[in-house]
Amino acid sequence: MWRALWTVSALELRARLRDGTAIVIALIVPVTLATLFGLALGGDDPPLKATVGFVDLDGGEFPASVRREVMAAKELKGSVTLRDLPSREQAGRELESGAIGSAIVFPAGFSASVGAGKGGDVAVLKTPESPLAGVVASAIVDRISAVVDARTLAVRAVLRAGVPGDQVKELVERNGAAGPAIGLADDPLAGGKIDLSVYYGSGMAALFAFFVVGASFRGLLTERKLGTLDRIRAAPVAAWVPVAGKAAVGFALAVAGALLNWGASVLIFGSTWGDPAAVTVVLVAHVLAAAAITMLVTSRVRTDAQADGVIMVVSFVAAFFGGSLVPVYNLPGPLQTVALLTPNGWTSKALTELAGSGAGLAAVALPVGVLCAIALTAGGLAVLGFRKGLLL
Structure with missing residues (x-):
């Protein structure tokens, strides 16, 4: 069974690399956009008032x-x-x-x-x-x-x-103890500054995570239309193997893309996203949530064209309201509350906390927990959808 899973994953990765979608969607486009946004809007001043x-x-x-x-x-x-x-x-x-x-x-x-x-x-x-x-x-x-x-x-x-x-x-x-000469000689904002390049770097990583994993799940619908999925199911393998194989590739590519965005932001702008271990956990949790949501979309539509359209709408709505395209602090008060209904909003909240305060993993336990809960909920609903539709 594991051999079959490995074979499906290897074929999916080879196909994604061959047609260029993995490199373009996961690596080139998000890094390029994050860099352009950072050059145009980034800076050393705190974006928060x-x-x-x-x-x-x-x-x-x-x-x-x-x-x-x-x-x-x-x-x-x-x-x-x-x-x-x-x-x-x-x-x-x-x-x-x-x-x-x-x-x-x-x-x-x-x-x-x-x-x-x-x-x-x-x-x-x-x-x-x-x-x-x-x-x-x-x-x-x-x-x-x-x-x-x-x-x-x-x-x-x-x-x-x-x-x-x-x-x-x-x-x-x-004798010199009158006070209160509090003289703020040290910058109290040190560690509180958040360069806009961090917002746009993490925002592009969060946005394109949907597209990267979505491309893999979309492939299931394409293979069903071409009859490839029927041939796979005719073999002595479990019904979940095609889904899991493609999901593993999409997840790995999305995580790689998010980490590359992080690295590019640090190298190009000299910005810091905070504690490395905590940032990695947040990015992985976000990709899990994005993968589960796109898997849910795929389980509910009938064609690959429908999947493309719905995933694009979901991705950009989550990105806009969740602070991936427009920093959350620039949104009106009610929309800042709406941001917490999206995985992007929790990801932005967590990365802002890490970059702004220098905190560690404990400070983002709640956002990571919410992202994992989103992943479990959406993933569970997607499994039910696959069992009733695509895989039967």
Whole structure:
């Protein structure tokens, strides 16, 4: 049985290489388009505009100084906007609606607590839908925490030395622990920048995965029309062998094409897609989902021409709404929700997270899980369709 599977796969690969479809659709066209888009629209500036909510329930000098420092930071100009909000609850609502990407919340009494050597905690509210805003807010609060810790230790040391309470503030400030000089010397966007070449490289890989695996499944319909499939089924092989053989070739070519797009993006533009192991898992999961969907289409149509048309429509709809042609952050709010109904949307979400935050495999467990669930669901329905139609 495995020998028959290997024979079908070898014949399919030989045919695809001979007529050039494998090289053109899997390798040349997606890399060329990704390169052209990257040259025309790519760049080093962050394509995401981050809006960070600023909730000052303290009203003291510390939050006001932090706000001034952030607004004056050259690293954030043109990319980050601060929006003053009256309460943590309002920040939560703004975050949920997508009006802001993250929020910094100073609690009431924060300045007094720090001044008394008791320290204080600044809250960060963020959402995975806006990784850049989360990176910025976390970087700011990390700097605040360092300043607070230094001042708290200084105040405690002065108090233990027996300095009268009314002289503590003056002594601490005179010895350089006044704060909050948060000076954003390091770029908080480092690791948060996402070159548009990454979007279009991954987008073309996601789009053409449908075409690559679709060409193999379309071959089943062509062979049925030519009578080749009947001759294969007349041999002592299982009915699933032709489907599995062609699926294996389509899957392998699609994965190779996706990896080549990744490599080309890195070599040509010097961009990074993030953790290599995590990127590989995401791309493989996407190809699995694309293969299952195209297999489902093939199981439901009657001719190869119908398969071509339906696969093209499905591919471009998923690509547009899923961020393969237009970055998801450029779509209106409702369409950004629609993006999560497509495998492309989850793939874009995962790769954005990896490229923007430098996270690892754990950060994309949900998108990978959803892609695998799509593959299992569509693949199961496709098997039922094949059993009722093509293979009977």
